[in-house]
Amino acid sequence: MKVLMLNGSHNQDGSTRAGLDEMAKVFSAEGVETEVFTVGGKPVADCIGCGKCAELKRCVFANDAVNEFAEKAKCADGFVFGSPVYYAHPTGRVLSFLDRLFFSSRLANGYANLRHKPAAAIVVARRAGTSACYDVMNKYLGISQMLNVGSTYWNEFHALTKEDVPGDPEGLQTLRNLARNMIYVMKCLKAGRDAGIMPPAAKEEVFTNFVRRGE
Numbered sequence: 497m498k499v500l501m502l503n504g505s506h507n508q509d510g511s512t513r514a515g516l517d518e519m520a521k522v523f524s525a526e527g528v529e530t531e532v533f534t535v536g537g538k539p540v541a542d543c544i545g546c547g548k549c550a551e552l553k554r555c556v557f558a559n560d561a562v563n564e565f566a567e568k569a570k571c572a573d574g575f576v577f578g579s580p581v582y583y584a585h586p587t588g589r590v591l592s593f594l595d596r597l598f599f600s601s602r603l604a605n606g607y608a609n610l611r612h613k614p615a616a617a618i619v620v621a622r623r624a625g626t627s628a629c630y631d632v633m634n635k636y637l638g639i640s641q642m643l644n645v646g647s648t649y650w651n652e653f654h655a656l657t658k659e660d661v662p663g664d665p666e667g668l669q670t671l672r673n674l675a676r677n678m679i680y681v682m683k684c685l686k687a688g689r690d691a692g693i694m695p696p697a698a699k700e701e702v703f704t705n706f707v708r709r710g711e
């Protein structure tokens with residue numbers, strides 16, 4: 497089993513990474529492989545809603561890491577999406593990255609490499625804005641039929657720099673409990689698959705805009 501973890505900070509070795517590493521220790525102790533995928537410091541383009549992903553089966557922008565992550569998602573059994581809090585929301589690069597990852601996954605293959613897989617968002621801030629940021633991150637999981645795993649608190653921890661991370665023991669405990677819950681869900685899903693229990697096929701024939709024209 498493998499968990500793909502997104503470090504949504506430009507900072508390869510900062511607080512977000514420290515939180516992901518805390519979870520990785522738990523995964524590793526239970527024989528679950530992990531890979532940390534760093535968004536990096538280069539600009540990440542916004543989604544322009546061109547819809548080309550439906551035809552190309554990937555995002556039209558090929559000069560950053562979104563398509564690479566989408567490719568890796570095929571083999572992942574679980575996901576952790578991490579972001580620092582910037583002005584009470586995820587970083588701009590995380591928003592651009594996730595908009596394009598999820599929109600292109602929807603149009604390319606109906607979220608085939610994401611749906612029905614356990615996932616969680618984790619967020620870190622010096623002081624405030626964590627809940628608002630966490631809410632935004634969770635929206636991606638809900639719309640794509642991912643299985644949003646919970647913990648003993650919302651998945652938030654506090655640090656200005658990675659050196660502060662040990663100073664939030666409850667935040668770290670939340671992350672470790674989250675990893676244990678994800679392992680449990682991944683094992684249950686595997687046992688279910690082995691017993692022939694497959695995910696339901698969602699019905700999506702209704703697509704009703706709020707605005708009705710000519711009525």
Ligand SMILES: Cc1cc2nc3c(=O)[nH]c(=O)nc-3n(C[C@H](O)[C@H](O)[C@H](O)COP(=O)(O)O)c2cc1C
Nearest residue numbers: 505510511512580582583584621622623624655656
């Ligand atoms: C542009 C910017 C905006 C930030 N906004 C917030 C904020 O709204 N609330 C907060 O508590 N910390 C805020 N921070 C602090 C970061 O969330 C914090 O330093 C975090 O640990 C950085 O994680 P990283 O090392 O993984 O990049 C901000 C930092 C930056 C650079």
